[in-house]
Amino acid sequence: MGSSRLNTFVTPQPNAGLIRALIPFNRLVNLKGIPLLRDIPYLSRLPIVRGLCDIRQIDLDDASKALLAFAMNGDNASFITPNHPEFFTDWMLDKEIASRYAPLTANWATHSIVNGMGKWGQKFWLANHLIAQVPGDTEAALSYSKHAAATGTPVLLHPEGQVLWQSDYINPLFHGAAQMALELAQERPEKTVLIQPIVWKLRFTRNVSRELMQELAYVEQQLGLPAQPHLALPLRLAKLHRDVLKQTHTYLGYIAPTGLNYFDLRDALLSRINQDLQHRFGTFAGDTEEQSRQLLRAIRRDEKQGKPLDTMTVRKRRELQRLLRTPKAAYSAERWSQENIAECIKRLRNDYLKKGWRNTLHHFVPRPVAGRIAHIRACEPIDVQAMLKQHPDISADTIMDEMRQRMQAALDSLRLQFPATQTYANPFKL
Known part of the structure; x- marks a missing residue:
């Protein structure tokens, strides 16, 4: 094409x-x-x-x-x-x-x-x-x-x-x-x-708890993470998301802090990316999410102007885009439904599983x-x-x-x- x-x-x-x-x-x-x-x-x-x-x-x-x-x-x-x-x-x-x-x-x-x-x-x-x-x-x-x-x-x-x-x-x-x-x-x-x-x-x-556990197992296997069948559904989802964040820390050359929930671990990663790129794109006001959104807009402006981005900046821009797909405002409810859990699994599959015909097909036609x-x-x-x-x-x-x-x-x-x-x-x- x-x-x-x-x-x-x-x-x-x-x-x-x-x-x-x-x-x-x-x-x-x-x-x-x-x-x-x-x-x-x-x-x-x-x-x-x-x-x-x-x-x-x-x-x-x-x-x-x-x-x-x-x-x-x-x-x-x-x-x-x-x-x-x-x-x-x-x-x-x-x-x-x-x-x-x-x-x-x-x-x-x-x-x-x-x-x-x-x-x-x-x-x-x-x-x-x-x-x-x-x-x-x-x-x-x-x-x-x-x-x-x-x-x-x-x-x-x-x-x-x-x-x-x-x-x-x-x-x-x-x-x-x-x-x-x-x-x-x-x-x-x-x-x-x-x-x-x-x-x-x-x-x-x-009730689809059994099917959701099966889909979690598939994502764990595809990402090379240890299976966690002994954990209850919300705990297994929470651990999977934290493990993905830890993989991202390693991918970007950082050491992931321990003992944090998903939101705190994600904010720590956003802060590291902001600190590393502020020498080129400046500092921004607001909470960690808002600073990251402004940073992402600044990176996009440079791209539109034809300014070259080094490999690590390209990586960090991609991770910013992924991390900002889970804003706190969308996930602040104290109680989640099975539909909420299902959509989080689908987003992980869409964002991180790219190899193989099964994942390619699922990307275009994600089956419930x-x-x-x-x-x-x-x-x-x-x-x-x-x-x-x-x-x-x-x-x-x-x-x-x-x-x-x-x-x-x-x-x-x-x-x-x-x-x-x-x-x-x-x-x-x-």
Whole structure:
């Protein structure tokens, strides 16, 4: 794959026949599998039988149905903004929602997916109405998205950006959706411009502690760490995360302190990286996490300016990115559910297990350990025209802050409505 195709925006060519033909395929093969057969031992291991995402039920309440039907009815210019707790399943839920209300919905995706699978792969994704997000060159994607929305085709994008495997927490949002909505509202004042946030929470249909222990054993084996089958589930997860941090200390040439929980050990490592790089990038204010985020932004600025980075700085930048994927704000709850533990294992597998066909396949299509229910809720939409009338100078960041609050409130409500039946002490504080 040449860099010219990978980094070049190509206008989508949505094929209505192909998109509609794939709806039953997505439901059968990707989402739900085959009822009855999917619960038969051994037979259930087959992807087509069980469904890649193993979604047994989709719970979408009447209020959410009404909001989505209005936002995606073709009369409004709508930007649909779901949360992004995991890879692949989110795409399939995106497609399921679109299939119910607006099958030709345009979907943003990374350029490595749209453009990175060769000529025929690119044609397939463009026919499925995917919009390539090319880093550093998003103007064409923004322009196409505004045009699509203005003509009644909803545009769906995940404002959290990358997948961070955090099902109970909405991360800071990128302002692309609000930027497009604001510009379109100013260009087309006669048009109703909406941002429609959506959240979903995935819940196991049964106790999966045995399966989670098996997946922990696999990660331990792949990372060359001693197996810990004698430890209870949260203790085993806690030790695995600490052992990975100790490996990272060694990889970067540090000696890991002993007797610390995950968060303290992680902060110690972040502090060492900050100290080592401050001679080049400066010192920053705030707690350890905030200093590290600012350091990472400073490194990225140098990269964009073409300034060379030595090998060790490249290593430290990569580890900063990994370490900041577990912010304290997302993991502060005293009690964790099995879903919280499962997502932490998936993030480890995604970040650290790269070798072999099994890990490569899992990176693109991470299979859950058991069946789940997808609880989906639409938040109150943001009417951008109404906001502009009240606050003519409102910024995209202000709109995204409001959207994040609505999404987090809806997610918190789901967590209260469907409490975990099995909980554990917070492994990162043990």
